[in-house]
Amino acid sequence: MTATASSPAIIRGATLQPRPWANGLGISHNIAQHGDGACGFGWMIATAELSGDAAFSHYPGIDRVFTIIEGQGATLTLEGSGPLRCRPFVPAGFPGDQATHCTMDGIPGRAFNLMLDRAGWRGSVTAQSLAAGHRMSLRATAIHCLAGQLAIGEDVLEAGDTMLPADNVTVAAQGAAAMALVVEVAARVG
Known part of the structure; x- marks a missing residue:
């Protein structure tokens, strides 16, 4: 995908x-x-x-x-x-x-x-918490919303939604605090 x-x-x-x-x-x-x-x-x-x-x-x-x-x-x-x-x-x-x-x-x-x-692949998962109204810049293969709402550009992720960003993105907790899993995946070289 x-x-x-x-x-x-x-x-x-x-x-x-x-x-x-x-x-x-x-x-x-x-x-x-x-x-x-x-x-x-x-x-x-x-x-x-x-x-x-x-x-x-x-x-x-x-x-x-x-x-x-x-x-x-x-x-x-x-x-x-x-x-x-x-x-x-x-x-x-x-x-x-x-x-x-x-x-x-x-x-x-x-x-x-x-x-x-x-x-062929290596990767990691990191849990990130964001206080209400806070933002963070991320480079990720996938961002999975665990709790709250995450605003990414014009899009809003609810708990259970996942975004596969094409580039670096800024993520903001919309309304209340939010939590996400950030997935980073890269091809193995050599």
């Missing part, structure tokens, strides 16, 4: 369709993907419903950045390594081809996933 300088792509959360995880143990909502790779994409962003403890799907050649966006947190148990504690709004990276089991803390929640074909 690509955006142009004159019209960045906006994906409204209300339009996202549920789809089963590859292993059938949960539900995801794909937001955007780009390029080709080991699992049919170079990179992909999606949200996942976490209705309880479950094994994650196996993605050969994929690195994942997993961020709890609703709920109290989770612990990921990765085969061959220790547990990975996941707190809300703190991105956690792990190999998608390592057997992984998610144990939820308390109530069910939701997560935001960035998946990257490790041979």
Whole structure:
């Protein structure tokens, strides 16, 4: 998916369709993907419903950045390594081809996933809070609104909406405070 300088792509959360995880143990909502790779994409962003403890799907050649966006947190148990504690709004990276089991803390929640074909792509996710009326300049592959409203030029993102900006953008919290996940993705060189 690509955006142009004159019209960045906006994906409204209300339009996202549920789809089963590859292993059938949960539900995801794909937001955007780009390029080709080991699992049919170079990179992909999606949200996942976490209705309880479950094994994650196996993605050969994929690195994942997993961020709890609703709920109290989770612990990921990765085969061959220790547990990975996941707190809300703190991105956690792990190999998608390592057997992984998610144990939820308390109530069910939701997560935001960035998946990257490790041979061709690298990336990161950062949580950003903005006080009411504050602005910030960003260079990002994707901006996902978690709470409040984000004004970006003439466009307004509501919670659950995502923008794929074509260039640097200025983001402002409109009305009350707002929170966003900022995704940066780049092709690996050499």
